[in-house]
Amino acid sequence: MYQVGDLVLYGTTGVCRVVDIAQKDLTGKGNQLYYHLAPLYQSCTISAPVDSPKIFIRPIISREEADCLIDQLPSLSGQGYATGVPRELTERYEAALNTHSCMELARLVASIYNKKQEFEQKKRRISAIDERYMKRAEELLHGELAAALGLEKQDIPDYIQSRIQKAAEA
Secondary structure, X not given: OOOOOOEEEEOOOEEEEEEEEEEEOOOOOOOEEEEEEEEOOOOOOEEEEOOOOOOOEEEOOOHHXXXXXXXXXXXXXXXXXXXXXXXXXXXXXXXXXOOOOHHHHHHXXXXXXXXXXXXXXXXXXXXXXXXXXXXXXXXXXXXXXXXXXXXXXXXXXXXXXHHHHHHHHO
């Protein structure tokens, strides 16, 4: 069970702080223990049952895990997923988001980024679906990295770039 003050990843909402744990009767089935979560990058609160198997919640990655992931980014060479069927593209991207894994988010971003580079060479644009999922994956990934590293979310691209440059110079 998480404690008040813990940072957790909640579903596809992203990083949240546990602000309270309390008994409530939100379902009409009697008192149940709930986490009260405050998303770090949205202005709302969430009540989530402590013992619900339907809700994905996990601790955020550690600072060491975040730096290790960033160090692996240059070696990610995701292949752009190409299909003429938007539903298949959406399903693949949703499946990657629903793994709730920073590495899978990084692979998804790398895959769409590589696809975008290929399309730009041909003077074409990637689809709105690609754009939307790349943005969502970056938001989730950068949010968790920022929380793990104690940085502001908007500083993450510069942090990633500087860490990759230092590694390349070493």
